[in-house]
Amino acid sequence: MREDDSGPASDASSPPRRVSRRSFLAASATGAITGLAGCSSLNLTSDETGDSSGSENATVADRPDAVYYPTHVDGMLLSGVRKANGYACALTYTMPHAFWLVTGERATRAGPTADDEIHVMPVVWDAETGQRLTDLNPVLRFRDGGRVLTSDAPWPMLAQQMGFHFGDNVALPGGGTYDVTLRVGAPAARHTGALATPDSATFDFSLAYSPKELDAISYRTLDQAGERGAVEPMDMTAVPSAALPKPDALPGRLLGTGTAGDAAVVATVLDDATRFGGDDSDVYLAVSPRTPYNRYPLPMAGLDARVGGTTHDLRETIDGELGHHYGAAIGGDVEDAPVTVSVDVPPQVSRHEGYETAFLDTPRVTLGE
Amino acid sequence: MSDGPSRGIDRRAFMKSALAIGGASALSACLDRTSDEDVPRGTTETDPSSLPERQHAWNDALARDDAGNPEPVQHRLLLLLDYDGDGAPSDADRRTVADALDALERAYAWRHDGLLSTMAYSPAYFDRFETDLPESVDLPAPTALASFEDPALDTPDAILHLASDHAHVLLAVEQALTGETDALNGVSVDATLTDVFSVAQRRTGFKGDGHPADNQDARGVPTSKPVPDDAPLYMGFKSGYTETQASEDRVTIESGPFAGGTTQHASHMRLNLEQWYEQDDREARVGKMFCPYHAEHDVVEGAGDNLGTDAAMSKAKPAAEAAETDGFVGHSQKMFGLREDGRPLILRRDFDSTDGGHAGLHFVCYQRAISEFVATREAMNGDDLAGDSPLGRRDNNGILQYIDVANRGNYLVPPRSLRALPTPRGDA
Ligand code: HEM
Numbered sequence: 001m002r003e004d005d006s007g008p009a010s011d012a013s014s015p016p017r018r019v020s021r022r023s024f025l026a027a028s029a030t031g032a033i034t035g036l037a038g039c040s041s042l043n044l045t046s047d048e049t050g051d052s053s054g055s056e057n058a059t060v061a062d063r064p065d066a067v068y069y070p071t072h073v074d075g076m077l078l079s080g081v082r083k084a085n086g087y088a089c090a091l092t093y094t095m096p097h098a099f100w101l102v103t104g105e106r107a108t109r110a111g112p113t114a115d116d117e118i119h120v121m122p123v124v125w126d127a128e129t130g131q132r133l134t135d136l137n138p139v140l141r142f143r144d145g146g147r148v149l150t151s152d153a154p155w156p157m158l159a160q161q162m163g164f165h166f167g168d169n170v171a172l173p174g175g176g177t178y179d180v181t182l183r184v185g186a187p188a189a190r191h192t193g194a195l196a197t198p199d200s201a202t203f204d205f206s207l208a209y210s211p212k213e214l215d216a217i218s219y220r221t222l223d224q225a226g227e228r229g230a231v232e233p234m235d236m237t238a239v240p241s242a243a244l245p246k247p248d249a250l251p252g253r254l255l256g257t258g259t260a261g262d263a264a265v266v267a268t269v270l271d272d273a274t275r276f277g278g279d280d281s282d283v284y285l286a287v288s289p290r291t292p293y294n295r296y297p298l299p300m301a302g303l304d305a306r307v308g309g310t311t312h313d314l315r316e317t318i319d320g321e322l323g324h325h326y327g328a329a330i331g332g333d334v335e336d337a338p339v340t341v342s343v344d345v346p347p348q349v350s351r352h353e354g355y356e357t358a359f360l361d362t363p364r365v366t367l368g369e
Numbered sequence: 370m371s372d373g374p375s376r377g378i379d380r381r382a383f384m385k386s387a388l389a390i391g392g393a394s395a396l397s398a399c400l401d402r403t404s405d406e407d408v409p410r411g412t413t414e415t416d417p418s419s420l421p422e423r424q425h426a427w428n429d430a431l432a433r434d435d436a437g438n439p440e441p442v443q444h445r446l447l448l449l450l451d452y453d454g455d456g457a458p459s460d461a462d463r464r465t466v467a468d469a470l471d472a473l474e475r476a477y478a479w480r481h482d483g484l485l486s487t488m489a490y491s492p493a494y495f496d497r498f499e500t501d502l503p504e505s506v507d508l509p510a511p512t513a514l515a516s517f518e519d520p521a522l523d524t525p526d527a528i529l530h531l532a533s534d535h536a537h538v539l540l541a542v543e544q545a546l547t548g549e550t551d552a553l554n555g556v557s558v559d560a561t562l563t564d565v566f567s568v569a570q571r572r573t574g575f576k577g578d579g580h581p582a583d584n585q586d587a588r589g590v591p592t593s594k595p596v597p598d599d600a601p602l603y604m605g606f607k608s609g610y611t612e613t614q615a616s617e618d619r620v621t622i623e624s625g626p627f628a629g630g631t632t633q634h635a636s637h638m639r640l641n642l643e644q645w646y647e648q649d650d651r652e653a654r655v656g657k658m659f660c661p662y663h664a665e666h667d668v669v670e671g672a673g674d675n676l677g678t679d680a681a682m683s684k685a686k687p688a689a690e691a692a693e694t695d696g697f698v699g700h701s702q703k704m705f706g707l708r709e710d711g712r713p714l715i716l717r718r719d720f721d722s723t724d725g726g727h728a729g730l731h732f733v734c735y736q737r738a739i740s741e742f743v744a745t746r747e748a749m750n751g752d753d754l755a756g757d758s759p760l761g762r763r764d765n766n767g768i769l770q771y772i773d774v775a776n777r778g779n780y781l782v783p784p785r786s787l788r789a790l791p792t793p794r795g796d797a
Contacts, residue, residue, distance in 0.1 A: 101648055101649060103649075103696070104656075104661065106652070106653075108649070110648035111647075114593075115592050137517060137770075139763075147725070149727075150588050150639070150727060151639045151641065152644075153770050169643075186762070188760070189756075300696075300764070300765075302693055315757065344694065345695070345759045348697070348759045348764065
């Protein structure tokens with residue numbers, strides 16, 4: 001639904017529209033997904049609208065080499081939620097944004113260009129378990145009528161309010177309605193437990209936006225900008241939480257928690273390694289590096305674990321219960337041996353402001369001592 | 370396919386090249402702008418054996434760079450053709466095709482600054498016969514080659530690849546093939562290809578220093594026009610060094626009725642040059658195109674004219690090692706391990722394009738068997754790497770991030786003597 005169309009969320013007597021849409025979403029509870037059917041965009045945030053001219057690309061002069069409060073946070077809009085082959089996908093978007101790409105141990109800033117109209121942020125999750133999927137590299141085709149206008153493969157991305165999503169700035173000819181087909185291929189990480197593992201899935205959206213609507217997206221500057229810390233995760237009614245379980249909520253025997261660089265690292269041991277490809281006598285070591293404060297996964301890293309004199313390559317895995325982690329089936333037990341986890345390659349996930357200076361080194365941490 | 374925007378919604382005017390537009394007025398516009406309308410005539414009338422039996426034998430007819438690498442032919446036209454007849458083609462139609470193609474070589478010398486071509490036939494074409502192709506020809510129907518891609522699968526009967534350093538030559542050839550003119554470069558043309566075939570699609574493009582920079586008015590290219598002036602391809606690097614290409618011998622079918630022929634793959638992909646130029650930096654581009662070593666040690670100068678005849682790829686670590694230790698891998702690096710006797714299995718003759726109004730690349734390549742192309746593409750996909758390292762399926766995985774494959778087609782390039790409507794047994 002466009003800003004000025006009438007629909008379930010806008011009636012003349014309702015409070016300012018952002019609040020009304022927000023409460024509409026909240027009120028519709030399970031209806032969050034079905035309730036969207038007739039609407040092409042809904043605001044997902046309740047922040048006040050502010051003047052955002054230019055400042056969404058500012059950065060703090062003195063950034064710590066750690067997670068820090070960004071200069072501001074933005075609202076976002078939802079085009080719709082679709083399901084296919086066991087996955088669900090929400091297409092959200094906001095105004096063009098700066099972000100950082102990570103190549104090896106370098107983070108390079110990608111600012112929006114004059115051509116960019118919109119920042120698309122698809123979120124894909126496993127429909128049954130609600131686990132957000134970090135490993136799919138979707139490609140979006142934007143169509144105008146039958147013709148493909150352009151394609152875009154948004155980057156795997158981490159943001160403080162939103163958590164893991166895919167994101168990119170896209171050059172489009174201007175406001176209007178576009179048919180958007182989003183396709184994901186086979187997952188790159190291992191999917192275990194109840195997680196779906198289709199070879200591909202395609203989601204069709206109709207994305208309607210206007211520059212006016214993008215300009216009106218809420219925007220809030222932060223007093224703590226540059227200080228260590230992170231903005232609270234936003235409550236996205238239509239999309240499952242991006243946070244990993246707290247350490248004591250992880251299944252298995254908690255081996256310990258520690259920090260590697262700025263990342264929190266949790267390790268747990270499951271007695272049954274069979275669903276992770278181990279045999280009957282193996283245990284499964286699951287190592288879960290996550291962002292401090294918000295417990296977001298740190299995907300696309302290279303990790304290994306040294307247990308009792310043997311080094312094990314940890315495989316990136318998304319599990320219905322453990323969520324995103326790196327794991328290995330290990331013969332015998334890790335009962336008495338401490339586990340030393342090394343980050344060989346920093347998480348290659350792209351980052352929004354506040355994450356770009358963290359998680360770029362290759363530290364190690366010993367757990368269970 | 371070579372259509373510009375159909376609605377007035379584009380922010381900037383899309384400037385199409387004359388070749389992309391096509392037709393008689395484009396030809397005259399093109400001739401008006403050129404001072405090189407004198408193109409060498411063919412020698413087939415005096416010396417019919419002056420043409421190689423291998424249609425894909427272009428290398429001896431190409432210009433060379435300072436290092437001795439073949440230079441790309443600058444302008445290209447791909448005509449996707451549907452045979453108008455039902456069932457097996459008639460001898461009369463076969464004669465028409467033979468004559469129409471022969472006329473081209475009487476008119477223009479078999480050289481980069483004359484005209485080079487290959488005429489090839491699809492699995493769909495051979496389906497019209499009762500007999501199958503022999504074992505010596507590996508020509509499956511095209512399929513998607515990665516789980517994340519969704520290409521249209523092309524099924525024309527034939528594809529004619531035409532190449533010349535002069536755009537006006539290609540436009541004039543197209544006029545002759547479609548019966549719009551009966552004289553080509555002073556040579557009379559008595560047969561019309563489109564009496565037998567319909568043109569299902571025309572695809573056009575360019576390659577070589579300066580052409581991509583001159584063609585930045587297309588979607589997929591930022592308005593900052595970031596393509597370097599001297600780049601031979603949109604992505605800024607030279608491609609096709611002598612040692613990074615299969616030899617013509619290596620891609621030639623060795624036995625059976627089509628000995629002397631080859632197979633051809635032709636795909637079309639859209640390029641995201643905003644990500645490539647405005648989001649990634651030069652170091653990332655070099656690393657993702659070649660290998661992390663080249664990025665770290667600044668091995669590539671400009672477009673890579675300093676890379677000799679082998680792109681210095683022996684410096685690259687095995688892709689699996691780079692994936693695990695560097696966190697990203699280069700495009701060439703992933704395929705390096707497939708080299709046989711020091712050279713790849715496929716001979717690339719790809720080129721850039723603005724077809725569909727979008728920056729793109731027509732990946733045309735030749736190999737003895739389509740399975741060798743598929744193996745090469747599988748290496749480029751790096752599925753095994755992505756499954757067991759920090760690499761994503763596309764992200765940090767060579768150049769997969771920046772390309773969206775829109776079309777794929779497979780073809781058999783018969784030897785020249787069988788290039789007119791061949792039968793599966795090569796007996797007509
Ligand atoms: C946008 C598309 C592409 C661009 C811009 C591109 C460009 C390049 C460049 C610059 C190189 C390094 C220089 C050289 O060796 O030529 C290269 C190497 C190579 N490319 Fe591509 N390429 C593209 C797509 C493909 C595709 C689709 C394939 C086939 C599956 C392919 C196969 C190869 C091979 C076999 C090599 C040489 C590997 C070796 O050194 O052993 N390329 N490409």
